[in-house]
Amino acid sequence: MQKELEVLYIDDEINNLVGFKANFRYSYVVHTASSTIEAQEILAAHPDIRVIFCDQRMPGELGIDFLHRIKKEFPRPIRILLTAYADMETVIDAVNKGHIFRFVRKPWQEEDIISSIQEANKFYIASSLLDIRNEELQKAYDELDKFAYSVSHDLRDPLSGVQSAIKLALEFDKIEDVRELLKLMDDSLSRLDAYIDSLRDYYLLRRGELTLSEIDFHQLFESIRQFYKMSTQHNDVTFETHVEQTEVFKGDKAVLELILHNLLSNAFKYQQIDSDNKRVNLSVTVANGYAKIVITDTGIGISADHIDDIFKLFFRGSDQAKGMGFGLYNVQSALLKLKGTINVTSQIGEGTTFTIALPSK
Numbered sequence: 001m002q003k004e005l006e007v008l009y010i011d012d013e014i015n016n017l018v019g020f021k022a023n024f025r026y027s028y029v030v031h032t033a034s035s036t037i038e039a040q041e042i043l044a045a046h047p048d049i050r051v052i053f054c055d056q057r058m059p060g061e062l063g064i065d066f067l068h069r070i071k072k073e074f075p076r077p078i079r080i081l082l083t084a085y086a087d088m089e090t091v092i093d094a095v096n097k098g099h100i101f102r103f104v105r106k107p108w109q110e111e112d113i114i115s116s117i118q119e120a121n122k123f124y125i126a127s128s129l130l131d132i133r134n135e136e137l138q139k140a141y142d143e144l145d146k147f148a149y150s151v152s153h154d155l156r157d158p159l160s161g162v163q164s165a166i167k168l169a170l171e172f173d174k175i176e177d178v179r180e181l182l183k184l185m186d187d188s189l190s191r192l193d194a195y196i197d198s199l200r201d202y203y204l205l206r207r208g209e210l211t212l213s214e215i216d217f218h219q220l221f222e223s224i225r226q227f228y229k230m231s232t233q234h235n236d237v238t239f240e241t242h243v244e245q246t247e248v249f250k251g252d253k254a255v256l257e258l259i260l261h262n263l264l265s266n267a268f269k270y271q272q273i274d275s276d277n278k279r280v281n282l283s284v285t286v287a288n289g290y291a292k293i294v295i296t297d298t299g300i301g302i303s304a305d306h307i308d309d310i311f312k313l314f315f316r317g318s319d320q321a322k323g324m325g326f327g328l329y330n331v332q333s334a335l336l337k338l339k340g341t342i343n344v345t346s347q348i349g350e351g352t353t354f355t356i357a358l359p360s361k
Contacts, residue, residue, distance in 0.1 A: 004029065005121055006046060010039045010054040010063070011082065016106075020053075023110055028117065035059070036066040043074050050076075051120045053104070053113075056083035064100070071099060076128065078120035082106050162189065210252040210337065212361050217243045217284045217291070220253070224260060224282070231268055235278065242283040249286050250361045255334045260293070262327040263354050267297035272349070286360075293356040302346040310344070 006029040009020045017032040024030050031046060033039035036058055043049060056063040067079045079099060084106040101123060102116050165181040172178050221241040232239045264280065271278045281296045302310060311332040335342055338358055346352040 005051075005117070006031065006049040007051045007117060008033065008039060008042055008046075008049050008053070008077070010034075010036065010052070010058065010066075012055065012057075012059055016055075020113075024113065027114075036061045036063075039066070040070060043070065043077070050078060050124045051080065051117055052077045053080050053082055053116075055106070056081055067100065076124065076131075078124050078127075080104055080116050080120060082108065210361065211254065212250050213253055215249050215251050215253055215256065217245045217249070217286065220257070220260075221282060221284070224257075224264070227261075228264065228268065232280075235268065235271070237268060237271060237278040237280060239280050240282070242281070245284065245286040247286055247289075248360070249291050251291075251338060251358060252361075255338060256358070259331050259334045259356065260295075262331050263295050266327060267295060267299060267352070270299040270352075271297065272300055289360045291356075291358045291360070293358065294353065295356075296351065296353045298351040301348040301350055302344070302352055303348060307344060307346060 007024070008031045009017065010033045011017055011020070012034055014034065017034060021030045021032055031042050031049065033042055036054075039052075039054070043052075052067070054063040054067055058066065061069075063081055063083070067081070071079075078101045080102045081100045082104050101120055104112050104116055162185050165185045169178050169181045172181070221243055225239065225241055228239055231237070260282070264282065267280045271280075275298065277298060279296075279298045281294070283294045285292045311328045331342070335356070335358075338361075340356060340358040342357075343355045344352065345355075
């Protein structure tokens with residue numbers, strides 16, 4: 001028996017209400033109502049009710065009509081009809097209008113009620129799981145629509161740029177003019193390369209199991225420093241790292257690097273162009289089985305109107321740098337995979353801070 005399973009019993013005969021509660025209150029959470037109006041109020045107040053028993057001969061409204069009326073507002077509970085008059089018309093109406101799961105004859109027997117609740121609960125669980133899967137499937141379809149549009153647009157755009165430059169180059173005789181077009185082609189191909197990298201990350205996050213290993217943040221951050229060395233020097237950005245790690249931390253290094261590179265890439269790209277104090281700080285503290293990672297920049301900042309949307313697929317909040325709208329979406333997907341969390345604070349014209357908490361595996 002499942003004590004937490006909630007059941008609603010509707011009957012205008014008080015003795016039946018008392019008897020039902022007395023028989024089943026130790027096995028289930030039992031709600032009772034002597035009218036359909038009262039029953040509707042109970043359903044609104046207790047959304048976890050899974051099974052409804054309703055007498056057919058209710059005053060003012062037949063049980064079938066009530067169950068049919070509440071179906072749109074309360075679709076989840078499984079509906080069982082109590083009746084002493086199971087004629088064919090009642091059966092047909094129950095199937096067509098009330099979507100009745102089962103009939104129980106009055107006066108009911110305890111074993112019939114228990115059997116009905118057990119079967120109804122199994123059906124409730126199966127239906128709920130199906131609803132969840134349908135919601136996930138709809139979300140996947142919506143994402144696929146966006147993805148298909150992005151692929152057709154973001155792959156075609158740089159390729160069209162290269163094709164146009166080639167056609168123009170064929171008409172030029174001066175090497176200087178051709179060089180200008182080569183720069184345009186290089187820019188288009190760089191965008192295409194960045195898009196392919198984003199797709200790689202996108203599919204990396206959809207692989208199966210995590211690949212776990214011990215992570216030395218001193219080594220990881222030094223590798224990251226070297227990776228961005230040329231970029232920081234060329235763009236006059238100060239990049240500092242700090243590590244506090246005295247215990248072993250296990251995680252998926254590839255997924256962790258994906259998170260860090262996406263966030264750091266944005267931190268460098270969205271610096272204030274005319275600023276004399278461009279800075280990006282990366283720090284980590286490993287303690288008590290968690291890694292707290294903080295990335296702070298002195299960039300252009302994120303508008304309060306956009307901060308709730310930055311992790312959405314294909315969202316871009318600024319045109320200062322070219323992007324595909326994959327980066328922060330991939331960050332959030334990676335954090336879900338690692339069971340981590342992220343917090344964002346930002347001020348326009350002052351910068352942004354991302355704070356990440358990751359559990360050791």
